[in-house]
Amino acid sequence: MNDPASPRELRPCRRRRWLLLLVMLPLVTGLIAVAVLGYGEYRSHREVTAEIARLRAAGEPVDNETLARWFQAATSQEGTAAWRDVLSAVEQVSSGETANSFPFIGLGKLPEPLVPGGPWPDEPRIAEFLHEVRPLIARIEQAGRYPAPVWQPIAFDGFSTLLPELQGVRGITRLLQLEVEHALYQRDTGRALRGLAAMQAAAAAWDWDFCVVADLVDLALRRIHRSAIRNSLAHTAWDSDELDQLLAQVQKPRELAVRWRQVCASERAMALTMLQGSRSDLDGMLPPDNSPYVPGLLLFPSGVKKYLDTLAAFQQIGEPGVLGIRDRAQTLEQKLVHFDQKRFDELLIHLLLPAMTALAAAHETDELDRRLTRAALGIKRYRVSEGRWPARLSDLAAIGLDPKDWTALQAGPFGYKIEGQDVVLWGYDIHDRGSPSRVRSEPPGETDVSSGSSLWHVTRIGHAGHGPSN
Numbered sequence: 001m002n003d004p005a006s007p008r009e010l011r012p013c014r015r016r017r018w019l020l021l022l023v024m025l026p027l028v029t030g031l032i033a034v035a036v037l038g039y040g041e042y043r044s045h046r047e048v049t050a051e052i053a054r055l056r057a058a059g060e061p062v063d064n065e066t067l068a069r070w071f072q073a074a075t076s077q078e079g080t081a082a083w084r085d086v087l088s089a090v091e092q093v094s095s096g097e098t099a100n101s102f103p104f105i106g107l108g109k110l111p112e113p114l115v116p117g118g119p120w121p122d123e124p125r126i127a128e129f130l131h132e133v134r135p136l137i138a139r140i141e142q143a144g145r146y147p148a149p150v151w152q153p154i155a156f157d158g159f160s161t162l163l164p165e166l167q168g169v170r171g172i173t174r175l176l177q178l179e180v181e182h183a184l185y186q187r188d189t190g191r192a193l194r195g196l197a198a199m200q201a202a203a204a205a206w207d208w209d210f211c212v213v214a215d216l217v218d219l220a221l222r223r224i225h226r227s228a229i230r231n232s233l234a235h236t237a238w239d240s241d242e243l244d245q246l247l248a249q250v251q252k253p254r255e256l257a258v259r260w261r262q263v264c265a266s267e268r269a270m271a272l273t274m275l276q277g278s279r280s281d282l283d284g285m286l287p288p289d290n291s292p293y294v295p296g297l298l299l300f301p302s303g304v305k306k307y308l309d310t311l312a313a314f315q316q317i318g319e320p321g322v323l324g325i326r327d328r329a330q331t332l333e334q335k336l337v338h339f340d341q342k343r344f345d346e347l348l349i350h351l352l353l354p355a356m357t358a359l360a361a362a363h364e365t366d367e368l369d370r371r372l373t374r375a376a377l378g379i380k381r382y383r384v385s386e387g388r389w390p391a392r393l394s395d396l397a398a399i400g401l402d403p404k405d406w407t408a409l410q411a412g413p414f415g416y417k418i419e420g421q422d423v424v425l426w427g428y429d430i431h432d433r434g435s436p437s438r439v440r441s442e443p444p445g446e447t448d449v450s451s452g453s454s455l456w457h458v459t460r461i462g463h464a465g466h467g468p469s470n
Helices: 007-057 064-073 080-094 123-132 134-143 164-185 189-205 212-232 240-249 256-275 279-285 295-299 301-316 325-336 344-352 356-386 393-399 446-450
Strands: 415-419 422-426 458-461
Touching (some): 212 240, 212 256, 240 356, 301 325, 301 344, 356 458
C-alpha cells in the first residue's frame, strides 16, 4: 500500500495547475470573445443580406446596374441629343478668350448697381457676343420644351461616377444669366423673360436626384434663377402679364419627401457598390496612409448594417417636409452618429455618410429663397395693379398669394418696409450663425444693400415707373 504524497510533493503539482489556468484563461477568454464576435458578425451578415434583397425586390438601387436602370426610369430620352448638342456648343463659346472677360461666363464683373441704360463700358462687346450666340440661345429655349429631367449616358461607378454634364449645365446657366442681365439693361423685358424661362428649363432638365452632388447642383441652379428674378425688381418695369409669368415660375415648392428619400437611396446604392468593388476601391475610401485601418474593416457586416440603419433613419426625416428638416437632421446626427474613428463598426458611417445636416439646411434655404422671391414678385404685382405698395404683406392675398408665400418658414412673416419710392423685403440667413432664425425688425446690412450687396435674403423692390408712389 502506497503512502499518500506529502504536502511538499503536492506543491509543484498545484503550482503547475495554477500556471496552466493562468495561461489558459486569456486564451479561453479570447476564444469566447472571438466566438461572440463571429456570431454577431454572422447575424449582421444575414440581416444585411436580407435588407439588400428587400431593397432589390422593392425596386430600389443596390449597385451600378440597378442604379442605371433606376436613373433611366426617372428620366426622359426625348431631349437627350438636343441637350448634348447644347452642352457641347456652350462649352465652345464659353472657352474663348473674349468670353473669359465677361460677367458670369468669365471673370468680369457687372457695374454696381447695373441700371438700365446706365454706364456699362463692356456692354458693346457683350451685345456683339450675345448677337453672335443668339442661335445657340434659341436652341437652349427649344431644348427646354422636352420632358424633364433628361437622360444622359452616365457610366455609373459608385462614388467614382463622373458627372461632367453637371458642370456643363452650369455653363448654360451662366450664359443665360448674361443674356437676362443684358436684356434687362436694354429694357427688353420679353427677351429677359424668355431667358429666365430658359434658365428654369435648364435646371429642370438636370433635376437628377440620384446623389447628393446632383441635388446640390440643382439647388444652386434654382437659386441663380430666382436671384436673377429678384435682382430685376429694383429697376425693371415688368407689366402685369410678365409678373404673372414670373410668379408661375416660382409657384411650386419642391416635393422634398420624395426627393430626400431618393437621394438617400442612391447614396446607399453607391456605398454598396463600393463595398462589392475591388481592393483599390476600398483603399481609396480609407483615411490617410498613417491610419491603422485596413480595407477589410470596411467589409465587416456589423459596420455595413450600422451604416444601412443610420442612412435609413436619415431617410425618414424628409417625410414631414421641408419645415424643420435641418433641426431634425441635426438632432438625429447628434443621436446616432458619433464619428468615432476608433470603432471599426462606425468606420463606414464616418467615411460614407453625407453631411445630412448641411444638406437639410440647403433645402430649407431653397424653400426660404423661393418664398422670398414669390413674395417680392407679389409686392411688385400689387404695385402694378393697385398703383401703390401694399401696407402689409397680408395685403398680397388680394392678388392670389397664400400666407405661406410671405412666411419665412417657422420664423413668421418676412420683414417688409416702405422706404420712399421703394420697398425692402428681407428674411434671415440660415447659414449665418450670427443671423437668428427669426426675422429682424430692420433690414440686415441696410448700408450694404443700398450699395448693391449680394445678401440673398434681402431684396429691394423699386417702383420702376409704375405710376405715382404713395
